[in-house]
Amino acid sequence: AGALKGKTIYISAGHGWLWNGYNWRTQRPPYPTAPYVGPIIEDHNNAEAVNQYLIRYLQNAGATVIPVRERDMNPAAVIVDNDTPGGGYTETGTWATSTLTGYLGTAYRYTTTVTGTATATATWTFGVPADGEYAVYAWYRQGTNRAPDARYTVHHAGGATEVVVDQRVHGNTWHYLGTFGFRAGQVATVTLSNLSTVAGRAVVIADAIRVGGGVFSSLTGIYTTTAPYAPNKPWWEVAAYYYVQRMGLNPSGWPSYGYFNDVVARPMYARWEHAGTGEDALYISWHSNGINGYQTTVRGTVSYIYNGEWITRSVTPGSAELQDAVHTEIIRTLRAAWDPTWPDLGKRALNLGELRELWDPDPTVQMPGVLIEVAFHDHPTDTDALKEPKFNQLVARAVYRGIVRYFEQRDGVDLPLLPEPPTHLAVQSLGDGRVRISWRPPATDTPGLESDPPTGYRVYTSTDGVGWSAAALVPTTVYTLTDVPAGQLLFVRVTAVNDGGESFPTE
Secondary structure, three states: OOOOOOEEEEEEOOOOEEEOOOOEEEOOOOEOOOOOOOOEOHHHHHHHHHHHHHHHHHHHOOOEEEEOOOOOOOOOOEEEEOOOOOOOEEEEOOOEEOOOOOHHHOOOEEEEOEOOOOOOEEEEEEOOOOOEEEEEEEEOOOOOOEOOOEEEEEEEOOEEEEEEEOOOOOOOOEEEEEEEEEOOOOOEEEEEEOEOOOOOOOEEEEOEEEEOOOEEOOOOOOOOOOOOOOOOEEHHHEOHHHHHHHOOOOOOOOOOOOOOOHHHHHHHHHHHHHOOOOOEEEEEEEEEEOOOOOOOOOOOEEEEEEOOOOOOOOOOOOHHHHHHHHHHHHHHHHHHHOOOOOOEEEEEEEOOHHHHOOOOOOOOOOOOEEEEEEEEOOOHHHHHHHOOHHHHHHHHHHHHHHHHHHHHHHHOOOOOOOOOOOEEEEEEEEEOOEEEEEEEOOOOOOOOOOOOOOOEEEEEEEOOOOOEOOOEEEOOOEEEEOOOOOOOOOEEEEEEEEOOEEOOOOO
């Protein structure tokens, strides 16, 4: 639920590891150079900001978020495929083998849907090497006869969570199911049933499950590279050029004119994912800026849309309005909550491949897009800001708010903003197995952090900080646990909720 429910947001975190013809390099070196001490690498800094803040804000507001680089920063990954004998895949009920191909060109399994009680299940069993949070993905071949409500259940350290997936769209790729806590040594499973609202008129597809982001350690499935070896780097650090191929886009057959590099791979992947879905989508690209490695003259925020320079490419409708909403919100937020003199370098238009290639011959595949140069990574003052988590969170929050404003202005509606996190979290043992949890409502009028008030709260508990309970929805600012064993280690976090979505949690 949330103000952005039903919206799909494609997110680009810019650059990453790329083969330069001789070896693997980040596309941007450490900036600023000497005499500045303490530089950053744009390729990683932007991905951290997008993964840790922007994606989460948008998801908490109800949006479907599809990044063009890996979102999971965990270097471990486990893949369980239906084609691997004894590899952790099992079935109950009646399933059949496809004549078409699925993950890695091998077969997949399918069964007919039923209502009432499931008559067939597929289960993927896996373990993880270390305690932590892992993204979970499913691979299936999409089609018009697929279930619109395929029901996956992820059994994780905190319990079980059902995720409903429309297998008619967003297939032939790693489809994100969610991020969950798993314990090392714990046998975890993902189960898919044939229960549906369209009994007998559709099938559900069981193919592969991936848990974790992993490391780019093999060139298998990567068609367009001259590199003789993989970089052995975490996938979240790797350029979109390789990642979108890992996700199923074969550049040798798409686009038809064969123009493919890291810059255009980002919007082309978004178009490839978006095609045929009919979803209300837009594209955000997050970058930092630079001039010469070290300079103290130019700093601040600038944004770009495509300038329509190519005769065969026009500016995608809504891009100027999206730029205005997002850019205005970033400047307003940074001046109110970070630096009252934060420079506004303006809203500009330029012939950038990342924006130009959002255009498509099919108008239903086009989407509005804006590229944001958040700050200058070669200016010492801006670099110091980019290294601050609070700064990146402010910008991410502003981008989320700008997207909400864009839809408000486009559709003539008033959308609620998700609340800020509760404050003053306190946990007190009352004896007799009772634990009192209390907090204060978040402020709604802090400059730059204005929000709508919560209508309730969610209380999450854990005995190890890895597996978290399903949330208890609480209307007040006090909640009491009962029957807590003496000596039990207890972790607690609380979020605020309203019709706009769910806040970030308390610490």
